[in-house]
Amino acid sequence: MKFMGYKRPDGSVGVRNHVLVLSSVVCANHVSQRIADAVPGAVAFCHSNGGGLLGKDIEQTQRTLDGIAINSNVAAVLVVSLGCEGSSAERIVEKTKASGRPAALVRIQECGGTTATIKAGINIVRNMYEKSMEQEREEADISDLSVSLECGGSDATSGISANPLVGWVSDRMVGLGATVILSETPEMIGAEHILFGRTASPEVSKKVIDIVRSVEEGANLMNVDLRGTQPTPGNIEGGLSTIEEKSMGCLAKAGSSVVMEVVRYAEIPSSNGLVIMDTPGFDVESVTGMVAGGSQVVLFTTGRGTPVGSPIAPVIKITGNPDVASWMRENIDFDASTVTTGEESLERAGEKLFQKLISVISGNLTSSEILGHSETGITRIGPSL
């Protein structure tokens, strides 16, 4: 199946054509945002990391920033650095240039402070934007697509309608040769045996068990009942009683496809088909990790209603809760409550959601894009030092 996308020099295909202003450290966020705000078509990626990180933590942040810079929705990148942070702004620029995209770097300490850096950055980004406007959509294959699956602010409708619906679309995308990323490791606790039986190899099964065990053991070290954090207070109000119940609902997003691979947070998968990324259940960090792992679009279910988006990838919001579909309708792209009430079959609603996905990757904006949502969060491993 074909769609119209932006072909990149590295062979990947974008569904958006963003000029990215990437902050390499929290200290450069304000300058990055001001630069992006001054140029239409530019987006800022700001975050709270980049300093005081150690070992695997700095590696993970760096991997995330590198991945965001070369996401195929990105046409060109300006990296904004303070000048003394632990994350490497040069490495991001090198990786971006290696992917064939234009890349530049400004340092606040070298430019002479906030105002001078904003001014220098705006000039660079304006030129990048003019160049990016020359690129047009071309025919591409749907197998070039990586679709992220996410649930945030879940209630009991998520597991019985919105998530199975996403599972239906996920299976269809896998059938068309696309990559689909399932994440949120804590939301596999109590349902890992379902995944265990449908992996590509015993090694993949072992990795699934390992990441779930690791997150459960980590949580147990806090000497508290996971309940109250997972499921969250909002999940509980929405009828979810235990992590096992939440996990069973969460896994419905992955349909019935075979798990090909398990990747680390923000790692770009090497296989097409269904892939698991080891991320927290916290939706903003999870989406950021999957987008850094190359996803161009996100299918995001919510039963309680959440407005969050991404600066890089369009996020399609789906709810199975009829009250949220009407009360928070400006934040919802797809109303799946007809599946909850039984008025519409999974197949019929699935076909509609599939068409919605095609329309969004072809350029139609999602609610979170229209409203300007661009939340980001890079997950942490260790303490700040």
Add this chain to the structure above:
Amino acid sequence: MDIKEINCIRVHIKDNVVTLIREVSANEEMKGNDVPPGIKSLSSLPLGHKVALEEIAPGEKILKYGEVIGYACEIIKPGDHVHVHNIVSGRGRGDLK
């Protein structure tokens, strides 16, 4: 059954709870796929919450999706609200170490 009468879903035939697909009032009969007649919700409950189909003794499994989603921690009667007050999770229990 008229689709408008349906107020709950029994996700799997093995399940001993149903999930409400709309809010229900106290004494409202549970109506949905594979739901035996005569079970009334003992309280008014919002959408998404669970109601027991049968008596469940403390320590017994709570089944939804045909899978174990927790264990009863007190006697649960048919029609009872099944939630955090009467079921516990078997996973992520750092408090039990």
